[in-house]
Amino acid sequence: MTKTTPPTVSVIIPAYNSEKYLSKAIxxxxxxxxxxxxxxxxxxxxxxxxxxIAQSYPEVTYIxxxxxxxxxxxxxxxxxxxGRYLSFLDADDAIAPEKIAAQLxxxxxxxxxxxxxxxxxxxxxxxxxxxxxxxxxxxxxDLLEKLLYGNFITVHALLIRKAAVDAIGGFDVxxxxxxxxxxxxxxxxxxxxxxxxxxxxxxxxxxANTSRDEIGMHESxxxxxxxxxxxxRQELREKGIDPEPVSAFHQADLGKALIANGRGAEGRRQIxxxxxxxxxxxxxxxxxxxxxxxxxxxxxxxxxGGAYRDPGGRQ
Numbered sequence: 001m002t003k004t005t006p007p008t009v010s011v012i013i014p015a016y017n018s019e020k021y022l023s024k025a026i027x028x029x030x031x032x033x034x035x036x037x038x039x040x041x042x043x044x045x046x047x048x049x050x051x052x053i054a055q056s057y058p059e060v061t062y063i064x065x066x067x068x069x070x071x072x073x074x075x076x077x078x079x080x081x082x083g084r085y086l087s088f089l090d091a092d093d094a095i096a097p098e099k100i101a102a103q104l105x106x107x108x109x110x111x112x113x114x115x116x117x118x119x120x121x122x123x124x125x126x127x128x129x130x131x132x133x134x135x136x137x138x139x140x141x142d143l144l145e146k147l148l149y150g151n152f153i154t155v156h157a158l159l160i161r162k163a164a165v166d167a168i169g170g171f172d173v174x175x176x177x178x179x180x181x182x183x184x185x186x187x188x189x190x191x192x193x194x195x196x197x198x199x200x201x202x203x204x205x206x207x208a209n210t211s212r213d214e215i216g217m218h219e220s221x222x223x224x225x226x227x228x229x230x231x232x233r234q235e236l237r238e239k240g241i242d243p244e245p246v247s248a249f250h251q252a253d254l255g256k257a258l259i260a261n262g263r264g265a266e267g268r269r270q271i272x273x274x275x276x277x278x279x280x281x282x283x284x285x286x287x288x289x290x291x292x293x294x295x296x297x298x299x300x301x302x303x304x305g306g307a308y309r310d311p312g313g314r315q
Contacts, residue, residue: 009037015073025092036083042063043062071175119200125205140192143188149280182227189232248276249274255267255268267292
């Protein structure tokens, strides 16, 4: 790409203490078959060699900021992005060489879509060559109602029109968890999504992933859901979506996580409070709360597909 050729797509990589993985992420962007791709690395105040690695690639635009969390880093990258389309990539993940070309072609052909996403292959930190999919729904079109019940898109699986991101205001810097889901909800309220049935993204699973904090993630999920529902209540009702059952579902889901992690009484209170409202799966959550009394949280966690964690830290 020469200076006289403006980028069509900007890929933004927020990075914090990412020296172990950053090269693979950058190189997956530089290997794209689409020629007009801009790679922006936003160093979120790293204390290791992240900046040195990013600056070793002449093609990379390097930005350093004081440590401000991932959402602020992504927004900083947005302010420097020159492309008409955007993709976000975490520093420990990677994308397939054909991802951007395939998604760009889709959006150029489908003017009614504001974003398009593809399937993701996962791998564990200790065995990066062993790729595997996770069972997820892959709808297209108006995704809002489905997204309200849970996030099934990873942030680097998407290509998005920059105009759409500008319209919804980027990422919410007040959120340290589920900030991508909040972003997707606002994007789904704004416009339609396309889907490409190909594996175009690779997601690393390791101990540093924030999703390991199960209760914190569920608390954050309920918070994000309530705030979005409150802010867009009228728009949701115009789309035929009742906000109350959605909020109750996430409250009950938090209750289930609390029970599975040894906080049975608190979890049952959340489920019983949520059950005052009718929502999808209400009976199953009530049965789970009852079983937790009869069987105890350890057996109940196994039935729920989770791992029991004692509040004192013992498993």
